[in-house]
Amino acid sequence: MPEKLGRDLDPAAVRAWCTLALDALGREREEIDAINVYPVADGDTGTNLYLTVEAARQAVEAVFTAHDADGTLPDSADTVRALAHGALIGARGNSGTILAQLLRGMAGVLARGCDGPHLAEALGAASAAARQAVAHPVEGTILSVASAAAEAAAAAGPALPAVARAAYEGARAALEETPGQLDVLARAGVVDAGGRGLVTVLGALVEALSGEAPPRRPRTRWTAPAPHAAGAPEEPCAPGGPAYEVIYLLEADDEAVARLRARLDGLGDSLVVVGGDGLWNVHVHVDDAGAAVEAGVEAGRPYRIRVTHFAAGTAKAEAAEPTQRAVVAVVPGEGLAELCAEAGATTVLALPGRPPASGDLLDAIRRAHAREVVLLPNSTELRHTAAAAAEQARAEGVRVALVPTRAAVQGIAALAVHEPGRRFDEDVVAMTAAAGATRYGELTVAEHRSFTSAGVCQAGDVLGLIDGDVAVIGHDLAETARTVLDRMLSGGGELVTLVLAADAPPALADHLERHVRGRYLAVDTCVHHGGRQQAPLLIGVE
Known part of the structure; x- marks a missing residue:
């Protein structure tokens, strides 16, 4: 509490x-x-x-x-x-x-x-x-x-x-x-x-x-869905209602938005326009999704456009025909690319010194040939690049959700809970939660003397990063990895994921697995080989 x-x-x-x-x-x-x-x-x-x-x-x-x-x-x-x-x-x-x-x-x-x-x-x-x-x-x-x-x-x-x-x-x-x-x-x-x-x-x-949560009240007769349809009414809520939900952000002035309201009100229903100071969020249900977007273009600059098709002939979206869904993931090495591909993801390789551009991510979204795409940038530096690619894909009619993964191990965690059979938003929520529950660490070697959050490092020092910040400066890869693991597990954890580069010491994985097994009895360890990647070791703790 x-x-x-x-x-x-x-x-x-x-x-x-x-x-x-x-x-x-x-x-x-x-x-x-x-x-x-x-x-x-x-x-x-x-x-x-x-x-x-x-x-x-x-x-x-x-x-x-x-x-x-x-x-x-x-x-x-x-x-x-x-x-x-x-x-x-x-x-x-x-x-x-x-x-x-x-x-x-x-x-x-x-x-x-x-x-x-x-x-x-x-x-x-x-x-x-x-x-x-x-x-x-x-x-x-x-x-x-x-x-x-x-x-x-x-x-x-x-x-x-x-x-x-x-x-x-x-x-x-x-x-x-x-x-x-x-x-x-x-x-x-x-x-x-x-x-x-x-x-x-x-x-x-x-x-x-x-400091005190209100007590949860017992359900009344109103809060339990009727047994015939688990929450659906006996009759459709809006028989013959609009086929699409259209949502977008809009940069426009007040006068243009007033005209937009009037036009969208004539096109459909459930119209809600919120915001001000030049930025608005527009929501409407229409039969002609293209006309709703065109109205936004005439009013200003629409972006983050989302178009959802309601199920035809029924009030439940679950009755709609299956929607093809894909995951696009940025990975730092060939090994993880193979792992993610086996899990059904379309991958984009981020080579050392050569991060993918927004065009590369957009091409991957197109290659996925899906109407719904979950995008995993797996890097803090790629967030804006991924957002630009997602916006362009949405403009092309693809429903894209950007899960803000900051490291490859968070992407692995998100992909592990991905279920194409459930509703899109539910899948995105589950993947986002899994990624957010995963702390990430990394071991790298300093190329030159510099000041870090853990002190001054010299060229050749082994740096242990936790959640993006240097936490440990060491001289031995295995010893530094143990220290990083202990710090990450001090707050608890159930699963440790280790991703080793191709040039990492062959015995490093066994050494760290024994260390985790000996000190943390309830923690499992999973090892992946990442191939050529800039960091000798990536660590995830869920």
């Missing part, structure tokens, strides 16, 4: 809120997906909310990382703005896009102050902003839950935890009323999935501020 963080929603509390919300949505994602019947019963609301909050958390962590370099802490305004911007950039689906606008509305007020009265005002601003962003607001949805949270917060006392708890309780009560407001929910026997996710996010806020 986290410690009580004080009376203000300070940067540490915002950071904790993001982490707790992401953890809670991870636990409840499948439950929320199962009750997703409105506006389209495609069973992905929980996943979309998870991915949206994940993007917000990454943005907040980036702010803290930037300040770590000079030993300072970010201020509250920077932190809440990062929270809102990250959610805007990473918003997925109808509910994720609305959540992004809610967070943006809150950030505008919290940047001025983070006490109880400001939080109450922020929730009110968030609710108003979300309703304004939706072309045709419908009661019994996340909008109703947000309004109730704001009203309850406004009536609470000035203490910050009390405001947060009142907002949570108001939202929870409103959620239970949603089936009485929306017939499709009543027929399916469920509450609104987006509202359910918002209650989870507000519960995480209560925990971040008070």
